[in-house]
Amino acid sequence: MHQEHKLSKRFELCRGMYNACLRELLKRYTALKQSKKYRVVCKMENGKKRNKLFSELNKEFGLVEYSIHEFVKPMQHAFKKNIDSFTSQKIATRAFKAFEKIMYIQGKKVHFKKYGEMYSVEGKSNSTGIRYKDDNIFWNGLVLRTIVKKKDVYAHLALEDKVKFVRIKREWIKNKYVYYAQLVLEGTPPKKYNSKGMKNNSSTQKRVGIDIGTSTVAVCSETKVMLTELAPSVVELDKQIRIIQRSMDRSRRASNPLKYKEDGTFDTSNKDKWLFSKRYMRKKSQLKELQRLNRAKRKQDHEMLANSIIALGDVIFVETMSFKGLQRRAKETTVNEKGKFNKKKRFGRTISNRAPAMLLSIIERKLKYKSIRLNKVNTTLIKASQYNHFTNTYEKKKLHERWNNFGFCKIQRDLYSAFLLMNCKESLDEIDRDLCEQHFHKFRKMHDLEIIRLKKKGKTPISTGI
Incomplete structure (x- = not known):
C-alpha cells in the first residue's frame, strides 16, 4: 500500500x-x-x-x-x-x-x-532515474519487485537483451490501479516456440494482397483467400458500452436539469456545479472497465490476424488509405428519394471500434523485424476496386455494389481487389496483367470455397454483400 x-x-x-x-x-x-x-x-x-x-x-x-x-x-x-x-x-x-x-x-x-489521466512515466536510460536491475525497478528510493513467471520462456529470452529504458504504466482494472513495468529492449524480439518446441517459420518471398476496409479485411495469397471481420471481439462490448453511456446520460440529465435547454441541448450559460449520483459513478466505473477490455481485445485480435497474414507471405501489398478522411462528417447536405435529409455521419464510430490503421501498423512493425517493408501502392494510379484485368479498363462502382460480374463468373469485390493488389508490379503503380491471368483460375477456386465457408457461418457484415 x-x-x-x-x-x-x-x-x-x-x-x-x-x-x-x-x-x-x-x-x-x-x-x-x-x-x-x-x-x-x-x-x-x-x-x-x-x-x-x-x-x-x-x-x-x-x-x-x-x-x-x-x-x-x-x-x-x-x-x-x-x-x-x-x-x-x-x-x-x-x-x-x-x-x-x-x-x-x-x-x-x-x-x-485531467486528474488520474497520467497513465505512463518513463526514463531516458537504464543507468539513472527509473531503472531495472536484478528483477527490481528502482526509482528515487522506491524499490518495486517485478513478477516474471518461471515458465514464461519468451519473457526470459527477451530479458537477455540490453534494457534501453524503463516505462512504468498503470491501468484501471476492476476499480483499482494495476502497475506494470514495461522494458524497452535493444534489438528484435525473440522468436516464439509452438507446442512441439519448433519455431513458427513463416513462408518467405510469397505475395500477399490486402484490401482493408472500415470493418472487414480481404486477404489474397498464392495458397489462401480470406475475407474476415476486423476485431470481431469488440462487437458485443460495443453494445454494452452504448447501453451504459445512454444510462449515464439519463442519470446526468436527471441530476442536472438546469444544465440543459428545453430542446435537450447543453446550456453553456449555466455555470452551476455538476451533480452526479452514486449510480452514475458506478456506471462510470463500469464504462471505464469495458473500454479497457475493448482496447485489449481489439489489439489481441489484430495481433493474431497480423500473424496469420504474415504466415501466408512476406511480400505484402496494400493500398494507401486516409482513415481520418473517412472519419469526417460529410460536408454537403443531400436529400434522399423520400425528400428527407441524409445523415452526414460516415465511418467515425466503425473506425474507432475496428481500428483498421492499427492492423497495418502492427503488420509493418512485424515485417521490420525481418528487415522487410510493407509495400504501399499508389491508390490513385492502381484503383483496385475499379479495375478489370480481363478488359484492362476501369469502371467506377457505387459503395453498395459488392460483386464484380464478369459474365462467366461473379467475384466478391473486396477479394478481387486483394487479388489485384497481390499481382501488383514492383513499381507499385500498375497491375501486372500477366500475373493476374496466370493466377486467376486458382484464385477463383479458393474464392468460391471462401464464399461457401462464409455462407455456412451465417451472420456476416453487410459490407461483404454475402
Whole structure:
C-alpha cells in the first residue's frame, strides 16, 4: 500500500509538470504569432530561406525541445525527492511533441490531462532515474519487485537483451490501479516456440494482397483467400458500452436539469456545479472497465490476424488509405428519394471500434523485424476496386455494389481487389496483367470455397454483400 501511494503521488506530480509545460508552450506560441517578424515571414514564399527564418524564430521564442527542458528544471528541483531529472525531461519532451502538432498544423488543439489521466512515466536510460536491475525497478528510493513467471520462456529470452529504458504504466482494472513495468529492449524480439518446441517459420518471398476496409479485411495469397471481420471481439462490448453511456446520460440529465435547454441541448450559460449520483459513478466505473477490455481485445485480435497474414507471405501489398478522411462528417447536405435529409455521419464510430490503421501498423512493425517493408501502392494510379484485368479498363462502382460480374463468373469485390493488389508490379503503380491471368483460375477456386465457408457461418457484415 505504501508503494502504491508513492506511485500515485508521483504520477500526479508528473501530470502537473506535463500540463505546466503545455501551458508554457502555448503562451510562447501566442507571443510568437503576435510578433511582427512572424507575420513578415508568413507572407514570404515557401523555400529554404523561409524555413530557416521560422527555425530562428522558434529558438528566439523558446519553442524548441531543449528550451522546454530548461523550463521544467526548477519544477524538478522542487520535487527532487520524487521525480528525477531524466524523467522530468522525458515529460517535457512528451509535452513538446504534443504541442508540435499544432505548430505544424497537424492538430487543432492540445489536450491537458485531467486528474488520474497520467497513465505512463518513463526514463531516458537504464543507468539513472527509473531503472531495472536484478528483477527490481528502482526509482528515487522506491524499490518495486517485478513478477516474471518461471515458465514464461519468451519473457526470459527477451530479458537477455540490453534494457534501453524503463516505462512504468498503470491501468484501471476492476476499480483499482494495476502497475506494470514495461522494458524497452535493444534489438528484435525473440522468436516464439509452438507446442512441439519448433519455431513458427513463416513462408518467405510469397505475395500477399490486402484490401482493408472500415470493418472487414480481404486477404489474397498464392495458397489462401480470406475475407474476415476486423476485431470481431469488440462487437458485443460495443453494445454494452452504448447501453451504459445512454444510462449515464439519463442519470446526468436527471441530476442536472438546469444544465440543459428545453430542446435537450447543453446550456453553456449555466455555470452551476455538476451533480452526479452514486449510480452514475458506478456506471462510470463500469464504462471505464469495458473500454479497457475493448482496447485489449481489439489489439489481441489484430495481433493474431497480423500473424496469420504474415504466415501466408512476406511480400505484402496494400493500398494507401486516409482513415481520418473517412472519419469526417460529410460536408454537403443531400436529400434522399423520400425528400428527407441524409445523415452526414460516415465511418467515425466503425473506425474507432475496428481500428483498421492499427492492423497495418502492427503488420509493418512485424515485417521490420525481418528487415522487410510493407509495400504501399499508389491508390490513385492502381484503383483496385475499379479495375478489370480481363478488359484492362476501369469502371467506377457505387459503395453498395459488392460483386464484380464478369459474365462467366461473379467475384466478391473486396477479394478481387486483394487479388489485384497481390499481382501488383514492383513499381507499385500498375497491375501486372500477366500475373493476374496466370493466377486467376486458382484464385477463383479458393474464392468460391471462401464464399461457401462464409455462407455456412451465417451472420456476416453487410459490407461483404454475402
